Amino acid sequence: MVLHRSTSNAERTRPGRRIQLLVVTALSAPCHELAAERGQLRGPDAGHKCPVDNEILLENQLFPDNFAKREILSLMVKCPNKGCSMKMELRHLEDHQLQCDFSTVECLQCQGTFPKNRLKEHMTQECLRRQVCCPNCATSMAYEDKELHDQTCPLANIYCEYCNTVLIREQMPNHYDNDCPTAPVSCFYSAFGCPEKMQRNELARHMQEFTQLHMRLMAQKFQNISVTAANPVPFINGLPFEPALFSHVSHAAYNCNPEVENFKETIQQLEGRLVRQDHQIRELIAKMETQNTHVAELKRTIRNLEEKITEMEAQQCNGIYIWKIEKFSELQKTQEEERPVVIHSPGFYTGKPGYKLCLRLHIQLPTAQRCANFISLFVHTMQGEYDGHLPWPFQGTIRLSILDQSEGPERQNREEVMETKPELLAFQKPTVHRNPKGFGYVTFMHLETLKQRTFIKDDTLLVRCEVLTRLDLSSVRREGFQARSTDGAM
Numbered sequence: 001m002v003l004h005r006s007t008s009n010a011e012r013t014r015p016g017r018r019i020q021l022l023v024v025t026a027l028s029a030p031c032h033e034l035a036a037e038r039g040q041l042r043g044p045d046a047g048h049k050c051p052v053d054n055e056i057l058l059e060n061q062l063f064p065d066n067f068a069k070r071e072i073l074s075l076m077v078k079c080p081n082k083g084c085s086m087k088m089e090l091r092h093l094e095d096h097q098l099q100c101d102f103s104t105v106e107c108l109q110c111q112g113t114f115p116k117n118r119l120k121e122h123m124t125q126e127c128l129r130r131q132v133c134c135p136n137c138a139t140s141m142a143y144e145d146k147e148l149h150d151q152t153c154p155l156a157n158i159y160c161e162y163c164n165t166v167l168i169r170e171q172m173p174n175h176y177d178n179d180c181p182t183a184p185v186s187c188f189y190s191a192f193g194c195p196e197k198m199q200r201n202e203l204a205r206h207m208q209e210f211t212q213l214h215m216r217l218m219a220q221k222f223q224n225i226s227v228t229a230a231n232p233v234p235f236i237n238g239l240p241f242e243p244a245l246f247s248h249v250s251h252a253a254y255n256c257n258p259e260v261e262n263f264k265e266t267i268q269q270l271e272g273r274l275v276r277q278d279h280q281i282r283e284l285i286a287k288m289e290t291q292n293t294h295v296a297e298l299k300r301t302i303r304n305l306e307e308k309i310t311e312m313e314a315q316q317c318n319g320i321y322i323w324k325i326e327k328f329s330e331l332q333k334t335q336e337e338e339r340p341v342v343i344h345s346p347g348f349y350t351g352k353p354g355y356k357l358c359l360r361l362h363i364q365l366p367t368a369q370r371c372a373n374f375i376s377l378f379v380h381t382m383q384g385e386y387d388g389h390l391p392w393p394f395q396g397t398i399r400l401s402i403l404d405q406s407e408g409p410e411r412q413n414r415e416e417v418m419e420t421k422p423e424l425l426a427f428q429k430p431t432v433h434r435n436p437k438g439f440g441y442v443t444f445m446h447l448e449t450l451k452q453r454t455f456i457k458d459d460t461l462l463v464r465c466e467v468l469t470r471l472d473l474s475s476v477r478r479e480g481f482q483a484r485s486t487d488g489a490m
Helices: 009-013 031-037 066-073 090-099 116-126 143-150 169-179 200-209 211-230 258-315 328-336 447-451 470-479
Strands: 003-005 062-064 076-078 087-089 104-106 113-115 131-133 140-142 157-159 166-168 184-186 197-199 320-326 341-344 356-363 374-382 396-402 414-419 439-446 460-469
Touching: 066 090, 076 090, 087 090, 104 116, 113 116, 131 143, 140 143, 166 169, 197 200, 200 211, 200 258, 211 258, 320 328, 320 356, 328 341, 328 356, 356 460, 374 396, 374 460, 396 439, 414 439, 439 447
Parallel strands: none
Antiparallel strands: 003 062, 076 087, 104 113, 131 140, 157 166, 184 197, 320 460, 341 356, 356 374, 374 439, 396 414, 396 460
16 A cells, blocks of 8 residues: 655645655554664654654545556566566566566476467476386377386287397297297206207207216116115215226126115117107197198188289279379478389289270479479380270370269369370380370379369379270260370370
């Protein structure tokens, strides 16, 4: 509140003397209370005095000075927030700070303070406590915890360090222990003294090549066990007992031991099992090779059937073919990166019997001269099933269209009609799978035109080709199409 001490008319009009104002900003405290807080009023006996001229004040002499208040509130101030250059009257400062984009606010995730205009970006892209989701197990966590989670996520894809197979982490221990073909494993007879370690896919060969060695190691192990059982005292005269020192003693003494006889029988049984398993492995390898041969033959048969089905479908179109070019945005992205885009359609027939044709589409690069960013369309002849029964060169009329996929009847397809030119190589009987020469339009349609109508729907472009051979030309002429000159063969 702005307070003003009332003065007499003489004081207000005295020459050379200006009105003395006491401007005190307070919410509820009157002037004399503020003076008392500053120690300028000595107590109740001293009376209420003005801190400026020390005159005694009465409550009825104090009143709000609204004029001074308005002057203060109309002062121009600059927003105190760093980065904000707005200037305004003091009366508007509080409202401005509530809306100022540079005012400081607290991030609810990490409790840090940031300018209001950066808070959204911080919370979604920079805040270490922002919530992210693991793409493997769908667990939600703070961004700063994701790196640690990725190292332990049970569903994360990891590479086997031995065979580079990609598996989820929780499958990897079982893969190491049972399936990995190149993981290092010990010989099955390591407990009997075989020191060899090898890749798992080499274990079977090792077991086959060193069967006799394994049997000897096993026999020695069992023999040592029987000797230890028959001679429990390990030292003689303070020296360790060495059976090799008594090699001159006949082993016939051990033949009567029933445990030794059982060990021998066990060894013989194991040798027999190894031999049988070796035969089984050889039989399985032979069967696997036979099955691989059968699988290869089946794959070839399937490919041949697919080719025949494709050929039969191509013969059913009767000269009207619609080419669906899916993922067209990827082709546009490739063109924007100034990489060439050239694709060919599957083959189709003009009838049964008929000529076999295909379409070729280019998206010209932005740097191409005279045809930058244009879609080019061409027709190629192909080797077909009926080439020996047809007249050459191919003659007829071809209508090329890029279809408008808008809903409703008012569709505006981009169409061009061209007449074949028998003297060109593009219409001669092909001597290879696909005639390298094509015929059509280099500047069929500009890429910007695609945006004017719904030529692309579900990221798919539809190209229609209608071919009428020489015997069917009258039907096209009746429709009134006027063929424009093409860009020639390319």
